[in-house]
Amino acid sequence: MSMPTLKTAASALALMASCMAVPAYAQSGDAPAIVQPDDWSLVQRDGLSIVTAPEGNLDIAVVDVGPADDALAAANAAWQVYAPNAQRTVELTTPAASENGWDQRVSISYATSPSEQATVNALALRQGEAWTVVIVNGAQSTANIRSAAVSLARDSVQAEGYEPEDFSDRTAHRLTPERIALLRDFVAEAAETLDVPGVGLALIDQGEVVFEGGVGVRSLNDPAPVDADTRFMIASNTKGMSTLLLSILVDQGQLDWDQQVVELYPSFRLGSDSTTNGTLVRHLLCACTGLPRKDWGFILADQDTPASDVFRQLSETAPTSAFGELFQYNNNMAAAAGYVGGALAYPDMEIGAAYDRAMDELIFQPLDMTDTTFDFAAGETGNWAPPHGLDVDGNQTVMSNHFNRGVYPYRPAGGAFSTASDMAHYVQLELSRGLTPDGARLVSEENLLARRERGVQVAESVWYGMGLFDEEHWGVPVVTHGGTLLGYHSNWYALPEAGVGAVILTNADTGAVMLRPFLRRLVEVLYDGHPEAMSQVEAAAARLDAQSQVRRQGLDIPGDPAVLEGLAAAYESPGIGTIAIFQNDGQTWIEAGSIRAPLATRSNPDGTVSIVSVGPGAISLEAEVGTQDGRRTLTLRDSQHVYQYTETD
Incomplete structure (x- = not known):
């Protein structure tokens, strides 16, 4: 897709600002109200509103x-109005937490085949006896590219008369011991409900750390308790620190936010020459350049990939939308930003080592983050919390950290180990606008805050800046970022107007769904909000349980012998890597980059068959079995990419 070249700061900022306009509600006659995103078309008639993506x-x-009669009956009736000839099989029905004024919310997903690359789901909403249903139906690639618009439109459907809580005119309470206890009790109850073994927690109020500690144990195999100094992998929380490194380098005069990347790192390329020359430093960090997620590119890559491979991958990638048009989160761009910073700080070193040294000397040491590291050997020893995930039967299991080692070549985007105590120091810096906990100026207020400037819109009242989210919930401004790796999910929150911050680190995949409820509980405690957070956790727990059961029921374990026996021993995809199929203790296993697990098989609705890795954890490899030109193939897909592997000789 062609795109304009951005040669000036003015044009870059103009494009970024263009996607910040808030769409208006669309309603005609008796048609339901919905936000019509910019450039989407709208069709309305009695009882029905449809917005359609530009594609x-x-x-x-x-x-x-x-x-x-119930949510499924409501959804079936909605399909008859929207697309009466559609034939879809319900795959999963789960309760959702009540919000937006609805008395009941039920999520419904429908079965699709991998080759369809389709997104088909419904949300049934009840107010009193009346149901409203929101259907999302179409191409998975477009849903991914336009995720912000999808969120805006879907979440805009609110119950009649609903007025959201608004704390903008209230003064936050201080985090007294009693209120700290409420938050800690919530974390403990949520962890128990979600079967999360351990949680690291820190709370900051008016510049001081008022609580740091933990809940639960480091590992199901180790009764040692989590404390403030227990190390977790913090995944994409690393991004904000990488952008902090660039802020310091801007202060030092080594770069400018609106400088061309090729001026600083001449070997940088992104698609065409015009795109390359139009890429400014801020674009590496803004999630606004039209580059889709390409995480499977590094999941499937060999784990000894050098840091420089980030730039090779970017040179072979082209944006799918114009700069500043859409939110698309790309880890390779964030990794490149960190490595450019490292190369500027220490130009005579290998870029990975230069980045590690720059982060340690310019950020970790000044902030007294003594337990924060990119070194896996150091991170995985002593007081650390190993990752946990659900096995194929839905049981919480201690996992190897092998998969997460695959992030090391891309570590500026999410490869650090840290602790609740160390992360609290970082959040103190964010709240103080650039001062270390002992009051020293680490970074200018101007360049610290530049990272928070609202760029592309992500969802209603959520924007992405440069490695940080700027959000507003219930009238409360929030600066934040989260992190996700296999078995690790975490977030930090800074509430600038309240002078309050928090860090929450978990060592289980199920911990992902306690992070947003934790923010809700924090706001409830600070502003005496209605107690909704725990109901959100309980709904999430029910959803996880249902998802686990459906996943298990859809798999043939240990797999169809005819399919498994028909696999080649080795497959290869040029520029990506290899796949090995082998026997391990009488089971058929797969190894592909960071994936190493036993295999199951699954029959798809279109008659094809897939092999599916069934090791513990939320990330699973699924490949459609096939042939091409007489050679056996495996085809993997994400929302915007197809990875074709062919058997080797």
Whole structure:
């Protein structure tokens, strides 16, 4: 896709600002109200509103159904209005937490085949006896590219008369011991409900750390308790620190946010020459350059990949939308930003080592983050919390950290180990606008805050800056970022107007769904909000349990012998890597980059068959079995990419 070249700061900022306009509600006659995102088309008639993406292959339909026996009956009735000839099989039905004024919310997903690359789901909403159903139906690639618009439109469907809580005119309470106890008790209850073994927690109020410690144990195999100094992998929370490194280098005069990347790192390339020359430093960090996620590119790569491979991968990637048009989160761009910073700080070193040294000397040491490291050997020893994930039967299991080693070549985007105590020091810096906990100026206020300037919109009242999210919930401004790796999920929050911050680190995949409820509970405690957080956790726990059961029921374990025996021993995809199929203790296993696990098989709705890795954890490899030109193939897909592997001789 062609795109304009950005040669000046003014044009870059103009494009970034263009996507900040808030779409208006669309409503006509008796059609339901929905936000119509910019550039989306709208069709309305009695009882039905449909917004369609510019690509023409993704709809969000809102149907006022009226009374129905239950959520499934309401959804079936909605499909009859929206697409009466559609034939879809319900795969999963789960309760969702009540919000936006609805008395009941139920999520429904429908079965699709991998080759369809389709997104098909419904959200049934009840107010009193009347149901409204939101259907998302269409291309997975478009849903991914336009995720912000999808969130805006879907979340705009609110119950009649609903008025969200607004704390903008209230003064936050201080985090007294009693209120700290409420937060710690919530974390403990949520961890128990979600079967999370351990949680690191820190709370900051008016510049001081008022609590740091932990809940639970480091590992199901080790009763040692989590404390403030227990190391977790913090994943993409690393991004904000990498952008902090660049802020310091801007202060030092070594770069400018609106400087061309090729001026600083001449070997940098991104697609075409015009795109390369138009890429400014800020674009490496803004998630606004039209580059889709390409995480499977490094998941499938060999783990000894050098840091420089980040730049090779970017040179072979082209944006799918114009700069500043859409939110698309790309880890390779963030990794490149960190490595450019390292190369400027220590130009005579290998870029990975230069980045590690720059982060240690310019950020970790000044902030007294003594337990924060990119070194896996150091991170995985002593007081550390190993990752946990659900096995194929839904049981919480201690996992190897092998998979997460695959992030090391891309570590500026998410490869650090840290602790609740160390992360509290970082959040103190964010709240103090650039001062270390002992009051020294580490970075100018101007360049610290530049990272928070609102760029592309992500969802309603959520924007991405440069490695940070700037959000507003219930009238409360929040600066934040989260992190996700296999078995590790975490977040930090800074509430600048309240002078309050928090860090929450978990060592289980199920911990992911306690992070947003934790923010809700923090706001409830600070502003005496309605108690909703725990109901969100309970709904998430029910959803996880249902998802686990459906996943298990859809798999043939240990796999169809005819399919497994028909696999080649080795496959290869040029520029990506290799796949090995082998026997291990009488089971058929797969090894592909960071994936190493036993295999199951699954029959797809379109008659194809897939092999599926069934090791513990939320990340699983699925490949469609096939042939091409007489050679056996495996085809892997994410929302915007297809990875084709062919058997080797």
